[in-house]
Amino acid sequence: MNRVVVTGLGCITPIGSSLEQFRASLFAGISGIGPLRPFPEAPSGDPNNPNLRFSRYAEVKNFDPTPFLSSGLIVASDRSAQFAILSSRQAVKDSGLLGSHASERIAIVTGCSTGGRSAEEHETGRLYSVNARVHPLTVIRTMSSAGASYIATENGITGPTLNIATACSSGTHAIGLAFQMVRAGMVTAAIAGGHEAPLTLGFLRAWDSMRVVSPTQCRPFSADRDGMTLGEGGATLVLETLDSALERGAPIYAEIVGFGMSSDAHHITQPKAEGAAAAMRRALEDAQASPDEVGYINAHGTGTQANDAVEAAAIHQVFGELASQIPVSSTKSLTGHSIGATGALEAMATILALHCGQLPVNAGVTQVDPELNLDVILGEPRAVRPTLAISNSLAFGGLNAVLALRAY
Amino acid sequence: MTQTQWNSREEIAERCIALVTRCKTPPLEGVTLNSSFDDLGLDSLDKINLSFEVEDVFSIQIPDDAINHLRAVRDIVDGVQSLLEQRNQ
Numbered sequence: 001m002n003r004v005v006v007t008g009l010g011c012i013t014p015i016g017s018s019l020e021q022f023r024a025s026l027f028a029g030i031s032g033i034g035p036l037r038p039f040p041e042a043p044s045g046d047p048n049n050p051n052l053r054f055s056r057y058a059e060v061k062n063f064d065p066t067p068f069l070s071s072g073l074i075v076a077s078d079r080s081a082q083f084a085i086l087s088s089r090q091a092v093k094d095s096g097l098l099g100s101h102a103s104e105r106i107a108i109v110t111g112c113s114t115g116g117r118s119a120e121e122h123e124t125g126r127l128y129s130v131n132a133r134v135h136p137l138t139v140i141r142t143m144s145s146a147g148a149s150y151i152a153t154e155n156g157i158t159g160p161t162l163n164i165a166t167a168c169s170s171g172t173h174a175i176g177l178a179f180q181m182v183r184a185g186m187v188t189a190a191i192a193g194g195h196e197a198p199l200t201l202g203f204l205r206a207w208d209s210m211r212v213v214s215p216t217q218c219r220p221f222s223a224d225r226d227g228m229t230l231g232e233g234g235a236t237l238v239l240e241t242l243d244s245a246l247e248r249g250a251p252i253y254a255e256i257v258g259f260g261m262s263s264d265a266h267h268i269t270q271p272k273a274e275g276a277a278a279a280m281r282r283a284l285e286d287a288q289a290s291p292d293e294v295g296y297i298n299a300h301g302t303g304t305q306a307n308d309a310v311e312a313a314a315i316h317q318v319f320g321e322l323a324s325q326i327p328v329s330s331t332k333s334l335t336g337h338s339i340g341a342t343g344a345l346e347a348m349a350t351i352l353a354l355h356c357g358q359l360p361v362n363a364g365v366t367q368v369d370p371e372l373n374l375d376v377i378l379g380e381p382r383a384v385r386p387t388l389a390i391s392n393s394l395a396f397g398g399l400n401a402v403l404a405l406r407a408y
Numbered sequence: 409m410t411q412t413q414w415n416s417r418e419e420i421a422e423r424c425i426a427l428v429t430r431c432k433t434p435p436l437e438g439v440t441l442n443s444s445f446d447d448l449g450l451d452s453l454d455k456i457n458l459s460f461e462v463e464d465v466f467s468i469q470i471p472d473d474a475i476n477h478l479r480a481v482r483d484i485v486d487g488v489q490s491l492l493e494q495r496n497q
Contacts, residue, residue: 071433076453133464136456 004182004257005408006351007250008095008238010087013345014058014231015334018090023352027381029361031334032058033217033229039201041125050201054213057199058231058336076137077146078116079197083234083341084147085154088191095238097189098155100248107187108148108161109178111170111194113340114203116142121200147195147234159187165340168300170194172343172393172401175237176259179403182239189244194344195234204230210269218303218337220330221312221376222365228302231336235344237351254351255406257388258287264398271307271394276300276314279400283390284318287404291319294326295386296359298350300394301330302337311394312372327384329362329377343393347403350391354407357385414466414492421485427461428481444480462488468495 011017014032015025025032033056038047065074065082068089077085092098097106119141126132140146145163152161160181164173171194178192207213207230214227245252260282264275284291300311316323331342331349338345353359359382368376391403414420421441428443429435431454439448445455459475462468462484468491478484 066433072451072454074433075457133460136460137453140453 002183002185003242003255004179004239005242005245005255006237006253007240007245008091008097009236009253009348009351010090010094011233011235011345011348012060012063012083012087013233013235013335014060017060019094022348023356025334026331026349026352026360027356027358029334029363029381031363032231033336034059041201050204052204052208054208054215056217057204057229058338059199060233073150076140077150078119078141080112080116080195081146081150083197084110084112084195084236085150087193087195087234088151088236089154091193091236091238092155092191095250096248097238097240100244101189101240103156104158105188106157106159107178107181107190108151108157108159109174109190109192110145110148110151110163111166111172111174111340111344112144112147112163112196113165113167113170114196114198115144116146117198117200117203121202151191157191166399166401167395167397168337168339169343169393169395169399169401170340171235171345172347172391172403173261175344175347176261176401176403178239179256179259182241189238189240191236191238193234193236194341196339196341197232198339199230199232212304214303217364218332219364220299220301220303220333220362221308221328221368221372221374223367223369225303225305225308225369228304228332229336231332231338231342233335233338233341233345235341235348237344237347252408254354255408256403257406258283258285258289258404260284260286260402262400264400266398268397271310272398273310273313273317275398276311276392276394276400277317279402280314280318280390280392283402283404287388289388289404292322293388294319294390295384296350296353296389297326297328298346298353298389298391299328299330300392301332301362303330303332307394308369308372311392312374315374324373325375327359327377327382328374329360331360333363333365343391343401346391346393350389350403350405354386354389354405357383359384412467417485417489420488420492423465424462424481424484424488427458427465431458439481441482441485442480445478466492468492
């Protein structure tokens, strides 16, 4: 079994579109959550009246792919796939991966749940409203796997390449499966992460109808939390065997040591603590680690009443008396919830915490819900360098994925 | 829907060249009737895209097999002219 390390990071997120910007915002607690853009397509006829009960989300502001992608690629891809291409380009460059592994021995695993929402809504909206013809590139733009294909094409990678769609756990499942592939020796390296661009009016209205979006802003684990905040973005990790990283002198950010998956087998939206707890336990067992080694939990932490209460209960089930002493924070307090991408953004935040010796703050919260009995990081990041951390993803439908990571 | 009347081959050619020019960003330069798609750097997706726009502008339907045989701007103009003539007969 190979040891697997992270040797490259890249991102396009609401809190930064480079590793350096993301790291700076993460540890300064700078939130990417802001007001909604105007919606010229709003059926109300008023771009400033999208008929939503919430007014904030986390957007990648001023995203412009034109300096970086050819016009042909831009027209043949949705914003989501563009996040994948550009974040992976950063990560591959950061790691210096290309040329040091055979192209057929590199895997690509992306997490994207909703595909090309912008293209889909634009085309179907025109089809059903004015019987417009559907653009011939719509199929390509809407494929959830387009990002994976474009990463492969850009880098000439011919190894196993696939996309995982497990809603809010997609990015974590993608990284976890890539980790297993490298560890088992199926490949020697992998490009893995998540990307999503779901901030379309139809998607926002769908979430609005579910009544789980905060009318103000997500405040994970807060006593007065009132829902999630939607976001978008992409994050990519380069994984490879420790041996190859050492041999070529690659930068090593952290080691991935365990991956746990589970299903609640319970309800399509209501989470169940036993399911989340099982995924955390399996990640620790996989890492051959004991609960008392965990020094930081990057929580799924959506900010909804149900998620945060159930996740806290799961943490108590796994860690027992230690649960209230382990520092916890949710990256979504800064980045919003970017669905299929969010697990990758959070894995990156966890890796940076281990690498930089700082635990990121759980922003926007002044009083933690005492019922949860957790050590939520408020105010300032903590200058602590844990040896082991976990990153939780708990998706709608009860699909849970947890990564265990060690400082290197 | 009102259909625009295209009175001459020159008009058709001028419009087709304009559409090809706009296929890329920034726009292509020096597109002529004799420009080949290979020389212009247009791939199969560009051709499908272009055909979609040509169909919209001229209110015609280009048969699938015709798209596969497009090699140069002149082929588009010939095809459009032929389809417009068929429609007007």
